[in-house]
Amino acid sequence: MTHSAPSLASARAILDRLIAFDTTSHRSNLALIEWVESYLAEHSVKAARVADESGDKANLFATCGPMVEGGVILSGHSDVVPVEGQEWSSDPWTAREENGKLYGRGTSDMKGFVALALAWVPAFVRGSKPVHLAISYDEEVGCKGAPAMIERLRKTIPLPRVAIVGEPTSMRIVTGHKGITVHEVQVRGHEAHSSLVNHGVSANAVAIELMHHLMEIARDLRENADPENGFDPPYPTLTVGVMEGGQAANILAGHARFEFDLRCPPGYDAAEILAPFYEACAAQDAALKGNFPDTRVHVEKLASAPPMTDAGSEDAVAFVRRLTGENSPPSNVAYATEGGQFQQAGFPTLICGPGSIEQAHQPDEWIALDQLEAGTRFMARLAEELS
Known part of the structure; x- marks a missing residue:
């Protein structure tokens, strides 16, 4: 050059x-x-x-x-x-x-x-x-x-x-x-014919329940934010950006995963906001293992920035x-x-x-x-x- x-x-x-x-x-x-x-x-x-x-x-x-x-x-x-x-x-x-x-x-x-x-x-x-x-x-x-x-x-x-x-x-x-944290959730189910839901665990169904829990947290954050904090939108945002799972409509999904990010204005504690979600994941993990020991719910923080x-x-x-x-x-x-x-x-x-x-x-x-x-x-x- x-x-x-x-x-x-x-x-x-x-x-x-x-x-x-x-x-x-x-x-x-x-x-x-x-x-x-x-x-x-x-x-x-x-x-x-x-x-x-x-x-x-x-x-x-x-x-x-x-x-x-x-x-x-x-x-x-x-x-x-x-x-x-x-x-x-x-x-x-x-x-x-x-x-x-x-x-x-x-x-x-x-x-x-x-x-x-x-x-x-x-x-x-x-x-x-x-x-x-x-x-x-x-x-x-x-x-x-x-x-x-x-x-x-x-x-x-x-x-x-x-x-x-x-x-x-x-x-x-x-x-x-805003700051950001990015998380991945992996769910391991127990495959079975989709007509025999009592013979297995759909990882997709578990993932959907956990994503619903996140959306409830997102709704609470939206409803309780300070509208005058200078950010647009003013509330912390929680979005699911990736979701994957299952092989066929007639098989209870053996694996599912999703990724989500939480973006908080200064003054919010991301760990505190997500603590109930971590508790829900731990409870799901324990409940699943009680019936099918090979199942699992695992949450990992992939990245964060202040x-x-x-x-x-x-x-x-x-x-x-x-x-x-x-x-x-x-x-x-x-x-x-x-x-x-x-x-x-x-x-x-x-x-x-x-x-x-x-x-x-x-x-x-x-x-x-x-x-x-x-x-x-x-x-x-x-x-x-x-x-």
Whole structure:
């Protein structure tokens, strides 16, 4: 790649390259990480990996500029959600421009922000304050990858002025988001002919009862929430995203599984909310084993990420406002991000990035070109501010 002065064109070229990497969360992201390492090396920026246990995925962080306090963390995740089962009008791994929009998986969530940050590396390396780039894996499956990288950052870089997580906010400042926990429930039944329900246990029937229990918890959360807490929706949400089970209509299902997530505004205790459900699962497990010892109900927490609040964000907000030119009050969002993890590590944190969450995770995901232009102005002002 031939490098020129930072510009929208250079960001577009990098974004096209990033989109071409299929970094769906169940795949490796190493090809993208290797490309970014090579790009940074061309600008004499040394990067460090923080790999997962398998070695198939890695976070990447690097510092542009001097190792002094008062810099900025620019954080983005490399993984994207699946395209399987979605009806795309064109290849999701090839950027396509049409009618003021750029289509492709990850354009909005959130390779657009990562591309903008990388495009401005030639300017950041000349600054008197540093820019710390932080690229994570497995954000889309419960923010699993970032904590190990954030811990390394906490131990190795001087305290920055702000960590900016570039999730799509239409370049508006967000200072609060919900936390998330993701659980899997597995039910092992006892197969029998469906006419002889007393000779077996349908794992599907047990799973349906447990999902109904979750929906009752969800209803109670909805009915008892504070409508003025600044979130939309204001209540914790509990949804079942995956359910599987059974082999045939005339067989009592031998296995069933479902996954659910709970998203809570700050101030809620997810473990306390789910305690009755865990008790129901334990009671079901004991009751089933009383008749069929080979049966089982097992619950496992797959992932969790803390909420983010506006605590300690006043200076960070004032600083980022100068970069965006946006003067509207900071807001809260219902989705979870790695922002709460950065905040938990002691970094002043906010969310601000190009694109809209409404386009994320959709077939024909897109980002408006004027959002990339706004991101270009943001990065240019940031480079000037840190110079």
